[in-house]
Structures are given as C-alpha cells and as structure tokens.
Amino acid sequence: MMQILWLVKAMLPQAAAACGLAEAGDVSGSWLTGQLAALRRFPELKLTVLCVGKTEAQGEADGVCYRIVPDASAFVPLLQAEKPALVHIWGTEYDEATVMADAAQAQGLPVLFSIQGIMRDCAAHLCDGVPEAYRRSGALWHAVDRVIPGELLDTMQVNFNTLASKEAALLAGARYVTGRTAFDRDACTALAPHARYYPCNETLRPPFYTGTLWHPREFAAAPVLFLPQGNYPLKNLHTVIKALPAILAKYGSAELHIAGWPPLDKGPLLRPVIDRMFPYKRYCKRLAAQLGVAGHIHYTGPLDAAAMRQAYLEADVFLLLSSCENSPNSLGEAMLLGLPCVASAAGGISSMLTDGVEGYIYGDALDEKALADAILRVLQSPDGGAAVGRAARARALCTHDAARNADNLVHIYEDILQEEKS
Structure with missing residues (x-):
C-alpha cells in the first residue's frame, strides 16, 4: 500500500x-x-x-x-x-x-x-500594457480599500510580488x-x-471529454469571440479591445463574450468611487468607449463547467491572450471541444499547441494588430477553423x-x- x-x-x-x-x-x-x-x-x-x-x-x-x-x-x-x-x-x-x-x-x-503558474513571471507581467495612471492609487483610495476592498492595481502588484517571493523561497x-x-x-x-x-x-474536468463537439456555424457578420477571463490585467482584455475595430471593419456585428461579472455599477453617484476602486475595469471601460466598441462587449456572469462548455460551443474563436501563462486549463478545454483557438506566445502556450496546426499563436501579447490578424485567419478560413479545431482536439486528447x-x-x-x- x-x-x-x-x-x-x-x-x-x-x-x-x-x-x-x-x-x-x-x-x-x-x-x-x-x-x-x-x-x-x-x-x-x-x-x-x-x-x-x-x-x-x-x-x-x-x-x-x-x-x-x-x-x-x-x-x-x-x-x-x-x-x-x-x-x-x-x-x-x-x-x-x-x-x-x-x-x-x-x-x-x-x-x-x-507547479501551477510561475508567480515570478506572473508578477513581472501583471500590468503589462496598462497605463501608469491606472497602476497607482493615492493614500485616500488605499484607506477606502482597507474598509471596502476593491482591486487597486498597486495593491495587486504587491500581493503578486509577495506570492512570487514565497514561491521562490519554497522551491529553493x-x-x-x-x-x-x-x-x-x-x-x-x-x-x-x-x-x-x-x-x-x-x-481536465470530465464534461469536456465527451458529448457534443464544436462545429462551425454560419455567423455571417456576427462571429463570437470568447475570452474565459478578463477581470485583471494579466489576462489582457485591453489588447483584444484594441483589436476589435479591425475585426469590426470586416464583421460589423462581431461580439466579444467574456466569462465573469461585468464592471460593477451602482449608479451615477457611486460610479466615480467604484471606478477608482477598480482601475483596470475603468481602463477597459474607457478604452472600449473611446474606440466605439463598448456595444460589442458582453459579460456572461460566472459559469460552472456545464455553462462554460456551452459558451465554448456557441463561440467561433477562443482567445487566450495572457501576458503570462503556464498551461491554462481553459485553453485545454477549448481544444478538447475542437474550438479554434488564438493564443499569445506567452509562457507554456507553445507546449500546448503548434501555430498554424492546432491553432494560431501570435507573438507579443500586447500586439493588437497581430492579434486581429490571427483572429481573422480563423474567421476568414474556408472551413471556419474546423481543421485546426480537429487537430487541437486530437492533441488535447493526448495531452490530457x-x-x-x-x-x-x-x-x-x-x-x-x-x-x-x-
């Protein structure tokens, strides 16, 4: 025994x-x-x-x-x-x-x-691409945060740095x-x-191994892009927002679906306070408004395994855009279902799929043009990404x-x- x-x-x-x-x-x-x-x-x-x-x-x-x-x-x-x-x-x-x-x-x-993630690298890339103005909060907002916790990015950075130090000490x-x-x-x-x-x-989770698989749909001008997480900057929602205008120029009714809660809104009186306490969400909200794409962004609310599976099946492209990842389970789940995937060349992503074979990898996670080009490769492919989806499933069945x-x-x-x- x-x-x-x-x-x-x-x-x-x-x-x-x-x-x-x-x-x-x-x-x-x-x-x-x-x-x-x-x-x-x-x-x-x-x-x-x-x-x-x-x-x-x-x-x-x-x-x-x-x-x-x-x-x-x-x-x-x-x-x-x-x-x-x-x-x-x-x-x-x-x-x-x-x-x-x-x-x-x-x-x-x-x-x-x-090993799950590598906190050293997650801490180093946590706020990549986020303007400095959103990354620093004054004493007043830190005082508010101690009473009603928000998501201040400088506090988040300190926490990530602390976790990285603990990980380094443990692994040494x-x-x-x-x-x-x-x-x-x-x-x-x-x-x-x-x-x-x-x-x-x-x-990975059992529901993703069996049952209905993804298949291309007739999306016309309204393809659905699916991002499994967008609540903190490491997941790089801001870059896909920047890429949306190029997608909308080709597909005017395209939608970006994001798993999780939308930015909190308690009305006009509290909005300035909430925006200050959640600076990354404020940045993404302002960015979407400036680029005229806010109406194309939709949050699903929290999803359990069954609901997440269905969200994959209803999408046309899966996006994994993080500035740092090891081997994200969400990418593996999408691959198991045969959903065409676009991912950044971060961390361990290249150990999960090969660019042009099981999906598309674009270089710099913050390069919105390269991201848009990779998404359009899927949307404009004659088979709607079916071939790379089948290859992704075959590889994921082996890996997982x-x-x-x-x-x-x-x-x-x-x-x-x-x-x-x-």
Whole structure:
C-alpha cells in the first residue's frame, strides 16, 4: 500500500460532497476532479486529500479520505496520525504550502510540488500594457480599500510580488517537482536548482471529454469571440479591445463574450468611487468607449463547467491572450471541444499547441494588430477553423489523457519512494 497525502489550497468538489458541505457543486478546485477519478483504478494507492476550507470536516468517498481544515495548525498532528509515505503539494505560492513542506520535512517525509503558474513571471507581467495612471492609487483610495476592498492595481502588484517571493523561497529547497511545459521546466531550473523535475500533464474536468463537439456555424457578420477571463490585467482584455475595430471593419456585428461579472455599477453617484476602486475595469471601460466598441462587449456572469462548455460551443474563436501563462486549463478545454483557438506566445502556450496546426499563436501579447490578424485567419478560413479545431482536439486528447496522466503520476510516486529508500 502506497500512502499519499495531497495538500490542495482550493476546495475540491469531491471533498465538499464527501464531507457533506453545501458547496458540493462546481467549486474552485474542480480542475483536479478528473485526476482524482482516474486514480481510482490503483488499489495500491491510499490517498488522503487535505483541502483548506472555511470549516473543519472529514469524509470518505471512492476509497479516498478527505479532510478539510481552516488553517495550517492541524498539519503536524495530521501527518503524525496519517503517516503518509509522501506528501504531494499542489501549488507553491500559498502560506499553507510552506507550513506543510516544513512539517513534512521535519518528519523526514519526501515532498513533491506540482507547479501551477510561475508567480515570478506572473508578477513581472501583471500590468503589462496598462497605463501608469491606472497602476497607482493615492493614500485616500488605499484607506477606502482597507474598509471596502476593491482591486487597486498597486495593491495587486504587491500581493503578486509577495506570492512570487514565497514561491521562490519554497522551491529553493525543493527536491521533487512536477510540471508540464518547457516554460515551467526552465523556471524550475532557476527556482529549484536542486530538484528533480518530473513531467506530468494535467487531466481536465470530465464534461469536456465527451458529448457534443464544436462545429462551425454560419455567423455571417456576427462571429463570437470568447475570452474565459478578463477581470485583471494579466489576462489582457485591453489588447483584444484594441483589436476589435479591425475585426469590426470586416464583421460589423462581431461580439466579444467574456466569462465573469461585468464592471460593477451602482449608479451615477457611486460610479466615480467604484471606478477608482477598480482601475483596470475603468481602463477597459474607457478604452472600449473611446474606440466605439463598448456595444460589442458582453459579460456572461460566472459559469460552472456545464455553462462554460456551452459558451465554448456557441463561440467561433477562443482567445487566450495572457501576458503570462503556464498551461491554462481553459485553453485545454477549448481544444478538447475542437474550438479554434488564438493564443499569445506567452509562457507554456507553445507546449500546448503548434501555430498554424492546432491553432494560431501570435507573438507579443500586447500586439493588437497581430492579434486581429490571427483572429481573422480563423474567421476568414474556408472551413471556419474546423481543421485546426480537429487537430487541437486530437492533441488535447493526448495531452490530457486521464489514464496516461494517472499512470505517470503513480510512477512518479513510485520513483520518489524508491529513491528515498536507496
């Protein structure tokens, strides 16, 4: 029996359900659901999943023990009680990861870190392309922010810098790391120079593997572009807004759909205050108005897995425009459905798709002309992007193959434990 303990910052749907909590639906950690399900076929694997949540609870389902704790104070006694052979920490930038790593190492337990993003690079590129005037807030607005939190970009930058520092400190002493792109491998060479790097791809949410696939529609002058996130500048909404006039010159009724809430608006009296407290949204709103494209931008509201899947199917082009990414799950999901994708050449994107084969990659994330040209390549292709969509699905089915990824992960566990014995 191989006893493994996972630490996950997010609340997994399986954990919530097993522990009888109300948030048993599509919650924040749902991207790990497929990996957990695929591991069921390994009877020699005894898995305890520890989630950080709002309350303390425990339960069991499908042979997996779930524990939810509100803080890291339970880590040491939990390790002593569970006696795992290995601790697998998903993510590297949060406080609980550091506490767990220290507790495990103090007990002589090997620790495997799974790289998610690379906070060093995310912090460096957080506000790329946003004018300086929106990136700095005065003392008054920081005072307001302490009472009613907003999204001040200088505060956000400090938080990202702090997370990057925590990640760097944690990885500096890491011995075992798993990642999935050339980008994170290079980052680990710099940040975790003493670690052994294991490649292992991610398994995505189950609904994206089966069911109806994307197919081209007759969009005439009204194609739909879909952006999965646009609430903070790293996701680069501002550049697609700048690209919209060139798209509208060819397709006058084109629409940009953005997953998530629209900018908050509580009427004319509060609008100046809200705009100050949410400077990135203010910038995008003003930019869209200046360019005359505001009427072509629509927010969907928050989407669970089923609704996100449907949003993909109703789009004509998927956009992943971030200034920094490792291997975004949203891009993998779009590829699994066969939706033609346009992505920036940031981070690990080129490890997920090949330009001109499974989608289109444009160079500088901030180059609106190159972005518009890449979008128009899809919209003006005779097949509406069907060929690159089929190629994208074929590659994604390989990259995100649940059984293969579960095999790889178990082999990583076995290799580490064997090395620890020698």
